[in-house]
Amino acid sequence: KILDNKPIDVVVSDWNMPVMDGLEFFRFIKGNERLSSIPFLLLTSKNSKDEVMKALKVGIKNYIIKSNDTEPFKDKIKSMLGAE
16 A cells, blocks of 8 residues: 555554564655655554664654553654644
């Protein structure tokens, strides 16, 4: 779907997915010239220091731990889209 020619404002991805994980998906997006400028948010339950460091190491700057509180998610999306 992401390779369709439809405009995409932001990508929100889980870390754990069936075909590729969120880190692989991030690398795919950033490695594609047409998609590389799309803001990327990793939404995950992984919150250990090693996992956060792994995400940072591949270049993920926007990382949210899953929670029942939707405000951090909304705030992060607004910030990524420049709509603060």
